[in-house]
Amino acid sequence: MQAILDAIMAADGARDPAAELAAIGAIPIPESYRGMAVRAGDVSMFDGMAAHDKDPRKALHLQEVPTPALGPGEALIAVMASAINYNTVWTSIFEPVPTFGFLRRYGRLSDLTRRHDLPYHVVGSDAAGVVLRTGPGVTRWRAGDEVVAHCLSVELEDAAGHDDTMLDPQQRIWGFETNFGGLAEMAVVKSNQLMPKPAHLSWEEAASPGLVNSTAYRQLVSRHGARMKQGDVVLIWGASGGLGSYAVQMALHGGAIPVCVVSSPAKAELCRRMGAELVIDRSAEGYRFWTDADEQDPREWRRFGERIRGLTGGEDPDIVFEHPGRETFGASVYVAKRGGTVVTCASTSGYQHEFDNRYLWMNLKRIVGSHFANYREAWEANRLVALGRIHPTVSRTYPLEQTGQAAFEVHRNRHQGKVGVLCLAPAEGLGIRDPEFRAPHEAAINRFRGA
Structure with missing residues (x-):
């Protein structure tokens, strides 16, 4: 691994980084590597505990794992950096089911x-790094290419997947529903997961948008999502978080009007730094959508709707960007405008959603389910990053050894934006190939740092 890292590090500051990296194909592949894994023997360790009390640090282990052989259409990458997504939190607390x-x-x-069915699961659904080897049939990528990986793993042997790969019955999320994920020194991906690394970003910055940026793109922009258009009012829950921070940027650059919902003054300030003007601090304003574990309070829905209209000049949201789930879903359905869309991609506060269906059917509203993105959508979302239209939202990074702590911070909602993880990269700020293009975007790239 040290020889691989030395070759990658030699590209920093080199006149021709690509030429330096091309030699990486001659370096022998290690027989094993370090990966952050959960273990099948631990799946009952949190039995009887509430989800909030389960601690990812107890379940995530950095261990040496054998390097798998590559199959057709696959690539082995050296992972310089990765990031924490909520699916890693779910995996580490064995919720809603163990990933084994x-x-x-x-x-x-x-x-x-069959290689994936192991008593350990190397996790992680984001990565930025360098291609080391490719399997038979791969023509688009070669050893030495600097890449980021999106997390759609799909077999594409079923007709259903050839209009939209997210509809393929063998569609899976890499590093969550497959093994050999990105929170490791090396990772195995399908070659159609790879995309060019944005040249003006560091490794940790390039790794962080993948899952959430692509998810937000499909959810808001794509024909498979809400089909956002100029002038749309878009209500965004958790607007300073890993997913919401990209939704805010998508809305702003798409000519929409984001209404950002956050839970603290610091998070509100981050939204304003991104350019959003309409912000609701729901903690400060005391919204309580549930009176107890079983009953919601429609009066709070109405109060919330009035607050939104007060900000927008009397307009209800055309689109509600949903991902908290149970805690907020009743309010989301209520506040969406007549004929509007609630588009949902997750349920971080609970999967059993409850809402008053009268507000849905009588007002011709739609609920759209959205899950990650297909290759084209992920590529377009990555292109926006490469063009400097959408920026990373890394607030903090951890070394690979402290992935458990990073996941704990996300689980307890103590983070802003994205939390990065340095895998092979020995420090932050490495891998920037185009500092001139980066310069005018520096402040935007770093606006979440230290938050």
């Missing part, structure tokens, strides 16, 4: 996928 069930089902698919 995913690996077993995937392992039954073929001789090749």
